[in-house]
Amino acid sequence: MTTDATPTAPAALPAATAAGNMKPPTRLSIAGRELGRAAIAVIIAMIATLLIVFFVSKSPVDALMTLLTAPFSRVRTFGLWVDDVAKLTMTGLAFSLVFQARQFALGVQGQLYVGALAATYVALSPIGQTWAGLPLGVLAAMIAGGIYGFLPGIAKARLGANEIVSTLMLNYIAIELCNFLVRVSLVPPGSGLLTTDKFPKTSLYPVLVANTRIDLGLIFAILCVLGTWFALYRTSWGLKLRLVGHNARFAEYAGIKANAIMVSAMTVAGALGGLLGSMFVQGQAFGQLTVLFEGGFAFEGILIAIVARNRPLAVPVVAMFYAYLRQGAQLMNIRTDVPAEVISVVAALIILLVASQFGLPAWLKRNVLGTRRGATR
Amino acid sequence: MAFIEARGIGRVYPGGVVANDGVDLSVEKGEVHAVVGENGAGKSTLMKILFGIERPDAGTLSLDGRQVHFDGPRDAIDAGIGMVFQHFSLVPSFSVYENVALGSEPRKGIRFDREAAIARVRGLSEQFRLNVDPMPPVRTLPVGQQQRVEILKALYRNARVLILDEPTAVLAPQEVAELFVAIRSLIEQGCTVIFIAHKLPEVLEISDTITVMRQGRTVGTVKAKDVTEHELATMMVGREVALRVDRAPRAAGAEVCTVSNLRLVNARGADVCRDLSLGVRAGEILGLVGVEGNGQAEVMEAIAGLRHVADGRIVVADQDIVPLSVLRRRGIGIASIPEDRIAEGLATGASVAENIVATRLKDRRYVRNGLLDLKAIKANAVRLIEQFSIRVNGPAVPVGTLSGGNMQKVVVARELSEQPKLLLVSQPTRGVDLGATQFIWKTIAAARDAGAAVLLSSADLGELLALSDRLLVFYRGRIVAAFHNREGLSPETLGTYMLGLSEQSPEELRAGL
Numbered sequence: 001m002t003t004d005a006t007p008t009a010p011a012a013l014p015a016a017t018a019a020g021n022m023k024p025p026t027r028l029s030i031a032g033r034e035l036g037r038a039a040i041a042v043i044i045a046m047i048a049t050l051l052i053v054f055f056v057s058k059s060p061v062d063a064l065m066t067l068l069t070a071p072f073s074r075v076r077t078f079g080l081w082v083d084d085v086a087k088l089t090m091t092g093l094a095f096s097l098v099f100q101a102r103q104f105a106l107g108v109q110g111q112l113y114v115g116a117l118a119a120t121y122v123a124l125s126p127i128g129q130t131w132a133g134l135p136l137g138v139l140a141a142m143i144a145g146g147i148y149g150f151l152p153g154i155a156k157a158r159l160g161a162n163e164i165v166s167t168l169m170l171n172y173i174a175i176e177l178c179n180f181l182v183r184v185s186l187v188p189p190g191s192g193l194l195t196t197d198k199f200p201k202t203s204l205y206p207v208l209v210a211n212t213r214i215d216l217g218l219i220f221a222i223l224c225v226l227g228t229w230f231a232l233y234r235t236s237w238g239l240k241l242r243l244v245g246h247n248a249r250f251a252e253y254a255g256i257k258a259n260a261i262m263v264s265a266m267t268v269a270g271a272l273g274g275l276l277g278s279m280f281v282q283g284q285a286f287g288q289l290t291v292l293f294e295g296g297f298a299f300e301g302i303l304i305a306i307v308a309r310n311r312p313l314a315v316p317v318v319a320m321f322y323a324y325l326r327q328g329a330q331l332m333n334i335r336t337d338v339p340a341e342v343i344s345v346v347a348a349l350i351i352l353l354v355a356s357q358f359g360l361p362a363w364l365k366r367n368v369l370g371t372r373r374g375a376t377r
Numbered sequence: 378m379a380f381i382e383a384r385g386i387g388r389v390y391p392g393g394v395v396a397n398d399g400v401d402l403s404v405e406k407g408e409v410h411a412v413v414g415e416n417g418a419g420k421s422t423l424m425k426i427l428f429g430i431e432r433p434d435a436g437t438l439s440l441d442g443r444q445v446h447f448d449g450p451r452d453a454i455d456a457g458i459g460m461v462f463q464h465f466s467l468v469p470s471f472s473v474y475e476n477v478a479l480g481s482e483p484r485k486g487i488r489f490d491r492e493a494a495i496a497r498v499r500g501l502s503e504q505f506r507l508n509v510d511p512m513p514p515v516r517t518l519p520v521g522q523q524q525r526v527e528i529l530k531a532l533y534r535n536a537r538v539l540i541l542d543e544p545t546a547v548l549a550p551q552e553v554a555e556l557f558v559a560i561r562s563l564i565e566q567g568c569t570v571i572f573i574a575h576k577l578p579e580v581l582e583i584s585d586t587i588t589v590m591r592q593g594r595t596v597g598t599v600k601a602k603d604v605t606e607h608e609l610a611t612m613m614v615g616r617e618v619a620l621r622v623d624r625a626p627r628a629a630g631a632e633v634c635t636v637s638n639l640r641l642v643n644a645r646g647a648d649v650c651r652d653l654s655l656g657v658r659a660g661e662i663l664g665l666v667g668v669e670g671n672g673q674a675e676v677m678e679a680i681a682g683l684r685h686v687a688d689g690r691i692v693v694a695d696q697d698i699v700p701l702s703v704l705r706r707r708g709i710g711i712a713s714i715p716e717d718r719i720a721e722g723l724a725t726g727a728s729v730a731e732n733i734v735a736t737r738l739k740d741r742r743y744v745r746n747g748l749l750d751l752k753a754i755k756a757n758a759v760r761l762i763e764q765f766s767i768r769v770n771g772p773a774v775p776v777g778t779l780s781g782g783n784m785q786k787v788v789v790a791r792e793l794s795e796q797p798k799l800l801l802v803s804q805p806t807r808g809v810d811l812g813a814t815q816f817i818w819k820t821i822a823a824a825r826d827a828g829a830a831v832l833l834s835s836a837d838l839g840e841l842l843a844l845s846d847r848l849l850v851f852y853r854g855r856i857v858a859a860f861h862n863r864e865g866l867s868p869e870t871l872g873t874y875m876l877g878l879s880e881q882s883p884e885e886l887r888a889g890l
Contacts, residue, residue: 234749235749236738240738246727249720253703253713254736255702255706256738257702
């Protein structure tokens with residue numbers, strides 16, 4: 001019925017305008033490019049650190065050596081590093097998940113506090129004295145965090161409330177709620193400290209390596225990395241979430257309920273944030289609830305997620321590196337005359353360089369990397 | 378030596394895309410010089426170089442016998458070159474004269490001398506027969522007038538050379554005619570016009586000389602009077618093309634989709650259309666004609682489930698689909714090729730395979746127990762890439778790296794991989810090159826022949842006339858005319874209805890419906 005006047009089958013198309021110079025961007029080459037970019041960002045940031053240390057320190061070489069080697073100098077400091085890696089991984093995952101759905105929800109901090117509160121109530125109740133204290137504490141923390149992630153999600157879906165504003169406000173509410181509850185009811189009578197009693201042993205994470213902070217939290221972090229990766233790349237929920245993140249209008253057109261996916265992503269990320277709260281208070285590092293225990297830690301996840309490009313499998317790698325720097329800086333702070341704040345400069349530089357997708361000057365690319373960006377970019 | 382001489386222009390974009398590779402262009406003073414070529418042929422890059430937005434990596438540019446270097450559009454404007462882009466840069470709330478004078482206002486002391494600006498704009502408008510009133514705010518003007526405001530902006534800055542980038546893409550036939558009057562008047566008064574286009578009949582009508590580009594190179598320059606449309610098309614594509622779909626008349630089947638008394642409202646609550654009724658039968662293509670913004674796109678969105686229905690019924694396959702979700706509607710057999718593939722039809726950051734499976738996430742072939750069957754998804758994508766000749770290096774490549782035509786083929790492949798009952802098609806070949814256009818037309822016609830009811834809306838009347846069995850003309854949310862597509866139905870006839878200049882009587886309408 002639809003015959004042509006001239007014999008030109010569409011099959012002739014590919015030959016007609018073969019571009020010829022297009023190399024297929026394999027997954028490996030993309031990963032390599034991202035890795036190279038991250039590595040260069042780190043090198044530039046380290047050079048800046050070097051300069052700063054040389055300017056502020058009387059003995060710059062000692063300071064630098066401390067920064068670069070101290071975390072692995074003893075088993076105890078190694079434990080601090082692993083503990084930091086586990087926690088940074090969790091907050092990085094929580095942010096990656098919402099960022100993949102293109103929701104700029106910054107609520108991990110609040111989820112962390114409500115999760116910690118929930119875990120604390122379980123641990124300090126009679127249940128906390130039994131074997132059920134540990135799992136129920138974790139569960140309660142995840143549910144609390146999940147609800148705390150769900151709230152800004154549903155507010156956005158139903159009322160159009162901007163998630164950046166609502167999550168930041170909810171963060172303050174959670175911090176002050178924790179503050180209030182600790183002061184009025186959780187502090188043991190007569191104590192002058194703003195901290196609860198130590199949790200019973202049955203509610204604490206078991207230690208994995210003796211005399212270190214390495215505990216069950218590490219296992220949770222590993223499971224969450226694998227679980228998040230699986231959910232994002234192997235389930236239809238994950239594909240829907242990523243499609244919503246790429247283009248919400250397209251998702252609606254394709255029959256995906258973008259709002260429902262958005263709310264569910266924020267809820268699941270909230271549960272991860274809640275679990276992180278439990279890792280703090282039920283873990284070996286604290287084993288109790290203290291006001292303001294988190295000290296802005298949750299927001300480090302934004303850096304992790306940005307540098308890892310929201311890829312769950314890249315999150316722990318970035319966390320390992322960043323935790324090393326953090327620990328090194330802490331030890332440098334204690335042992336030398338350079339303040340730990342130096343590391344904020346490093347972090348800021350890395351974020352700037354990675355987030356701006358900086359392009360290297362052409363000569364540097366040719367001479368140093370020997371690569372050219374693919375034509376398909 | 379010609380008035381404008383570009384010799385051996387080369388431009389390689391960062392990333393290695395060779396946009397211009399030794400392009401030559403010579404434009405004589407006082408002529409309309411068309412530059413034609415498929416998408417990606419390098420026309421726009423060449424024009425950006427002429428206007429100083431891009432700097433060439435190689436080659437020379439001379440104007441009126443003198444070599445010139447433009448470091449930015451400012452230099453080009455100072456040299457007397459003006460450019461009207463496809464997407465206008467006008468301030469909607471400002472009046473015409475304010476838009477025209479913006480940035481080069483006449484002053485009286487430190488005050489903006491409005492009287493002088495108005496007089497100047499009115500003078501230019503009369504001199505070049507542009508027919509634009511300087512007073513009304515730009516947002517109240519139809520697209521054709523807005524375009525002439527852009528031309529005024531260039532003339533106000535003393536442009537002697539005007540570059541028009543696909544000026545007719547957004548215009549109705551009558552508006553095109555008015556634009557051509559203006560272009561002729563510009564030429565009479567000594568201006569030179571460079572006209573970028575890919576609708577060949579228009580090119581042949583308005584231009585004196587035509588330069589054809591293909592894959593970043595100049596294929597040749599010909600006089601308009603010495604060349605036929607077919608020859609031009611062959612030069613553009615580099616092989617024979619037949620932009621025609623042979624439609625055998627056939628008896629349409631039962632009515633698949635019936636829209637009755639539909640009322641739609643926009644975000645501000647104003648009626649987009651009211652009391653609108655139409656029906657499409659199996660095995661026919663119903664063309665929705667109208668200048669953009671007259672309700673045809675909204676009706677399609679309402680049927681697809683992407684727009685709230687204020688009132689009325691939409692019945693597809695004997696059930697009212699208004700309360701159904703997008704997914705349920707797709708389940709009944711409604712497929713849709715949306716107007717804007719990048720904004721709506723694709724997730725450009727996701728892979729080809731993911732884009733193709735996106736509408737089938739409830740299908741047990743690809744998703745079981747919530748888990749993706751990556752093998753099946755990939756195999757399906759590979760099969761469709763083959764079947765629809767999509768030029769891509771495998772199913773894992775992000776869709777955003779494909780050319781416009783290939784992106785559109787991904788959409789078409791997804792929507793037509795299974796025979797739909799009702800197919801909604803908007804602007805299927807906008808920004809798509811001739812080769813892909815030919816392929817997409819045939820695919821749509823094949824879906825019709827296999828029994829789909831097709832609703833087609835397009836800004837390209839040639840496309841509507843080539844494909845449709847029947848045509849409905851929309852004006853301000855109403856159907857003002859209905860035709861059976863027979864020999865002799867001309868774009869001009871449709872145009873008078875599109876612009877609201879005339880309206881069929883109820884009897885004539887009923888005959889067409």
